Amino acid sequence: MEIKITKNPNPAPPLDETKLGFGVKFTDHMFIMDYTEGKGWHDARIVPYGDISLSPAATVFHYGLEIFEGMKAYRTPDGSVQLFRPWENIKRMNNSALRLTLPTLNEEDALQALTTFVRTDERFVPSAEGTSLYIRPFMFGCEPNLGLHKVKNVKFMIIASPSGSYYDEGIDPVSIMIETEDVRAVRGGTGYTKCGGNYAAANRAGEKAEQLGYTQVLWLDGVERKYIEEVGSMNVMFKINGKIVTPDLIGTVLPGVTRKSIIEMLSSEGYEIEERRISVEEVISALENGTLEEAWGCGTAAVVSPIGKLVYKGHEYVINGGKTGALTSHIYDELTGIQWGTKPDRFGWTLKI
Numbered sequence: 001m002e003i004k005i006t007k008n009p010n011p012a013p014p015l016d017e018t019k020l021g022f023g024v025k026f027t028d029h030m031f032i033m034d035y036t037e038g039k040g041w042h043d044a045r046i047v048p049y050g051d052i053s054l055s056p057a058a059t060v061f062h063y064g065l066e067i068f069e070g071m072k073a074y075r076t077p078d079g080s081v082q083l084f085r086p087w088e089n090i091k092r093m094n095n096s097a098l099r100l101t102l103p104t105l106n107e108e109d110a111l112q113a114l115t116t117f118v119r120t121d122e123r124f125v126p127s128a129e130g131t132s133l134y135i136r137p138f139m140f141g142c143e144p145n146l147g148l149h150k151v152k153n154v155k156f157m158i159i160a161s162p163s164g165s166y167y168d169e170g171i172d173p174v175s176i177m178i179e180t181e182d183v184r185a186v187r188g189g190t191g192y193t194k195c196g197g198n199y200a201a202a203n204r205a206g207e208k209a210e211q212l213g214y215t216q217v218l219w220l221d222g223v224e225r226k227y228i229e230e231v232g233s234m235n236v237m238f239k240i241n242g243k244i245v246t247p248d249l250i251g252t253v254l255p256g257v258t259r260k261s262i263i264e265m266l267s268s269e270g271y272e273i274e275e276r277r278i279s280v281e282e283v284i285s286a287l288e289n290g291t292l293e294e295a296w297g298c299g300t301a302a303v304v305s306p307i308g309k310l311v312y313k314g315h316e317y318v319i320n321g322g323k324t325g326a327l328t329s330h331i332y333d334e335l336t337g338i339q340w341g342t343k344p345d346r347f348g349w350t351l352k353i
């Protein structure tokens with residue numbers, strides 16, 4: 001695929017790594033490609049980062065036809081830059097596209113778009129410990145038509161934001177509220193896709209949890225509100241009696257790349273992993289009888305986020321004395337070691353760009 005590059009005539013000053021934050025500052029460029037029915041994807045280009053123009057009738061504004069991905073580029077000790085399992089993000093984006101009737105991407109073209117874009121803005125990949133360049137590919141319907149039919153005009157874009165360390169002051173366990181009213185997903189719905197609408201529907205419960213002093217919500221299944229699905233926008237795992245238990249992928253849970261990587265890594269280390277339904281009752285009785293050893297959320301942003309406290313129907317339960325567990329720390333060290341290139345990548349997960 002040919003990618004036309006127009007350099008930003010007003011490049012940003014050199015990166016100040018002490019003030020990175022998350023998702024508010026962007027790199028000098030963005031990638032855009034258009035899709036037109038009958039013509040397919042065309043006009044792949046990298047242009048100066050900036051506003052885009054859309055019809056007020058564009059599908060995305062009215063019917064939420066939007067999907068996205070989240071991944072990072074990491075600076076390694078030798079100064080090079082690498083991606084972590086980008087193939088997984090591309091496959092997942094295509095699965096999201098199929099569910100939302102958006103066009104799929106050619107996998108090689110998508111990888112070329114990612115690598116060319118990151119190479120163009122390579123100087124924005126920070127090097128301080130724990131920092132990275134957060135990459136946000138996204139796709140949306142732009143048809144100027146209030147009738148919702150087959151979407152004939154679509155854009156695929158990539159933007160990126162240099163981001164600070166998630167754990168400035170070391171890994172800190174979080175308090176999580178089990179949400180018993182709102183639900184995130186049902187079977188047959190869009191739970192397994194990364195679509196904007198899922199986040200819109202989840203925001204109310206997240207805000208409520210925050211107001212009550214909790215970091216995030218733990219989502220239950222949408223039918224019986226009995227089985228555990230995810231925590232905030234992370235997958236969730238429990239260590240019960242030495243075994244790792246995590247909800248299985250039945251269409252309601254987002255298939256996280258971090259989840260998959262942890263499962264593969266821990267299996268290779270001999271851990272027993274159960275991907276299955278797990279009820280709140282089971283977790284609470286494991287808490288009460290002392291067999292729940294650790295619990296953590298996992299996703300690209302935090303890698304792992306230990307759960308120190310769970311609240312369910314007004315009762316608070318403390319996990320592992322409210323401290324980060326040994327296995328949670330181990331997962332964090334191993335995975336971040338591979339991602340930032342300080343440990344050998346024995347799985348072939350990284351891609352130097």
Ligand SMILES: *Cc1c(COP(=O)(O)O)cnc(C)c1O
Pocket residue numbers: 070194230232233234235254255256257258259298299300301
């Ligand atoms: C992105 C996301 C995750 C984590 O996926 P990763 O690929 O590990 O970053 C988990 N749950 C939800 C709802 C998500 O949107």
